Amino acid sequence: MALVVKLLVQRIALGLLLLFAASILIFVGTSMLPGDVAQEILGQSATPEALANLRAELGLNEPALTRYLNWLGGAVQGDFGSALTNGMDIATSVKSRLSNTLFLAFWAAVIAVPLAIILGLTAVRFRDRWPDKVISGFTLASVSLPEFLVGYLLIFIFAVKLRWFPSMSMIYDGMSLGQKLNAIAIPVLVLVLVVLAHMMRMTRAAILNVMQSAYIETAELKGLMRFTIIWKHAFPNAIAPVVNVVMLNMAYLVVGVVVVEVVFVYPGMGQYMVDHVSKRDVPVVQACGLLFAAVYIGLNMVADIVAILSNPRLRHPK
Amino acid sequence: MSELLTIRDLKIGATAYPPGEPPQWLEIVKGVSVTLEKGKVLGLIGESGAGKSTIGLAALAYGRGGVEISGGEVLVNDRDILQSRQKDLRSLRGGEVTYVAQSAAAAFNPARKLMDQVIEATLEHGRMSKSEAEARAVNLFRVLGLPDPETFGSRYPHQVSGGQLQRAMTAMALCPAPDLVVFDEPTTALDVTTQIEVLAAIKTAIRETGVAAIYITHDLAVVAQVSDHIMVLRHGETVEYGETDQIINSPREEYTRALVSVRKIQHVEKAPKGEPVLKVENITARYRGVPRDVLKDINVEVYPGQTLAVVGESGSGKSTLARVITGLLTPSDGQITFDGRTLSPAMPGRTRDDLRQVQMIYQMADTAMNPRQTVGTIIGRPLEFYFGLKGAAKRKRVAELLEKIELGDGFLDRYPAELSGGQKQRVCIARALAADPQLILCDEVTSALDPLVADGILKLLLELQAEENVAYLFITHDLATVKAIADSIAVMYQGEVVRYGPKTQVLSPPFDAYTDLLLSSVPEMELGWLEDVIEHRRMESAGN
Secondary structure, eight states, rough: OOOHHHHHHHHHHHHHHHHHHHHHHHHHHHSSSSOOHHHHGGGGGOHHHHHHHHHHHHHTTSOOHHHHHHHHHHHHHTOOOBOTTTTTTTHHHHHHHHHHHHHHHHHHHHHHHHHHHHHHHHHHTTTSHHHHHHHHHHHHHHHSSSSSHHHHHHIIIIISSSOSSSSSSSOTTTOOHHHHHHHHHHHHHOOOOOOHHHHHHHHHHHHHHHHHHHHHHHHHHHHHHHHHIIIIIIITTTHHHHOOOOHHHHHHHEEEEEEHHHHHTOOSSSHHHHHHHHHOHHHHHHHHHHHHHHHHHHHHHHHHHHHHHHHHHHHSOO | OEEEEEEEEEEEEEEOOOSSSEEEEEEEEEEEEEEEETTEEEEOOTTTSSSSHHHHHHHHOOTTTTEEEEEEEETTTEEEEGGGHHHHHHHBBTTTTEEOOHHHHHHSTTOOOOOHHHHHHHHHHTSSSSHHHHHHHHHHHHTTOSHHHHHHHTTTTSSSSHHHHHHHEEEEHHHEOOEEEEETTTTTTTHHHHHHHHHHHHHHHHHHTOEEEEESSSHHHHHHHHHHHEEEETTTTEEEEEEEHHHHOOOOOOHEEEETTTOOOOOOOOOSSOOOOOEEEEEEETTTTTTTTTTOOOOEEEEETTTEEEEETTSSSSHHHHHHTTTTTOOSSSEEEEEEEOOOOOOGGGGHHHHHHEEEEEEEETTTTTTTHHHHHHHHHHHHHHHHOOOHHHHHHHHHHHHHHTTOOOGGGGGGGSSOHHHHHHHHHHHHHHOOOOEEEEETTTTTOOHHHHHHHHHHHHHHHHHHEEEEEEEEEEHHHHHHHEEEEEEEETTEEEEEEEEEHTTTOOOOOHHHHHHSSSOOOOOOOOHHHHHHHHHHHOOO
């Protein structure tokens, strides 16, 4: 057991180290942009005195290292400073935005992950027969189409023609869960279609790889049903690669949905960041960057932890 | 007569897809017939490619890979299973007929507990309730001599040894109380001292459960211990079928006689002469990250033109010794003297001539050759690398070497995939000889080969030794091979040389405990040998 704990501690420490490195990259990257924040805020009305005052007020005269440490120290405590453009507290704005994004990602994942695994298992069960080909063909087609195209297509069908769901996914605090789900139905569907293929194909490939093993032949010679063999003997040994690709796609659902959010005018993180990038609101961009990095690193860390825990050799040492 | 299994004119084949040619139907089993009564054991013996595993699996109506059963009948309990529907086949497999694979280590699912896997088929086919099946499994664990039978099933496959896993697989096969068990080389992958335990356990279990069995192996001495009848197969056809006693003691066919008398190469040991070509002194070594020594204070010598056999079980450090001698693993202590000069402990410190003088031949000839190079390129490479030979001179020398290994220059442009196992190993020998070394390290070079082919390789090695005066350090776990080839022997156990000296001395009493165990575990081609050894050991341990 000590070995597993050691590996887990190592992996978590590595994740934190990566996040730290990412924070440096984000800070350095945004600092290297031409012009400075004080200049941005004051714009045309900048006088040398006003600039100097504001710089002193914002702490821009401090050395880069001090500024970085101040920023990181604040970020760790959940304080990202305030946005330059509207002076609002970034943490507060991000909170509602992030929860919206997670809400969308959660429902997309709830549908896509089990569906991808079931389709993957089914494709293996009927390998090279028509169900396999239909599943592979459909998922490949869905991943090949750009998501904005799929988005507009589904809006046309479900919002314009059938009038089942709204085309814009505005959600706000007072809505009931049912209303919210109704509002995000189409973007969830788009996201499912986008991430389904990758996870399904990886599940299929990972299980087919395991199906070559001698213990699968043992299971066949025990007279087990084909699906029992896949589910009980193959799948437990394919968990690590499957979880890995699932986590990559979950990360995508959080950090890569900008296009979908824009298409559906959904008030999520992606849109928030894009807005502030175009306004050169550096503190907001830094905060978003750090959060996205944290989500990405965190989910991949979860994948590795699951891989470690799913390995019987590590879980039950000699 | 109650016939459990009747095989009539069984024909099995596979479709081969040679590149650039239309698909071809290859017949693997060409019309084999045999019957097996309830409670009897049939031994199937033959070289690889004889079709013995294929016939064994046909008793479960199963074709491995692309293998298809194309004709004949297989009757189990008077039902033709080749005509059965998928649903009926499932209740046959794992119910009436079960299977024990060669490599239990690969045949167990690493992610599930042993007990779950052992009773799985029994539950699937509704042959017992869960508690009954578990009780039966525990009892089988006990009969098979597994440690802590009550809790053995709660372990995972990687937590038990290879020999234990093989016995667990036997328990798995016997748990559903089948009518027939197919044992497919169940002891081939085991060390000789483990093999005898597993063999005795299997025999006890067969006797106690009264189950019928097909026992497949390439080792006639092993099959003689467990079977009532033996069928000798070659190229998918029956060579001879008879009672075990008749096959062993009065074989009718030439091929059977060859199998019975295999490994009877006589080699008279040579006395040490001159200065040793290789001197290994006080070598201690360990792998990085492993907190214990794999080799402990090893001292051995090899004389020019002679063979030192290093014998021991897997994990005893034999191959590590070879790695140290080649410089692949730097020892933590001790020194290696070659031809009077001290060799650098690590490979980068050795000259090209040092490297040339020590060559290696490996167990798996398959993986030791680049599959995309021709035999000519493979053998030519050391000629080019060490002697700078090119063009016609190189080709001429390669042809000479091919002549020496009894293949001829017709093989120059062939690829490894076009060679048989024995031919591949010969090419590896030629490659080692091409460097004109004084010492060749042979690491289990005959272990993956059929007995008759292995005999041919050993004879060739002995002839080449006489011609070229090359010394061998011959690593093996097989004592028959040792007897056939060695001048001196080093017995290794857990990283130490426990016994070392000239062959006759090492193989004569008084023995140390380990060497005695090792020697007495080698199956002999003699009925009742297994019982005698087990009885002998029981009495000895009772006496102590």
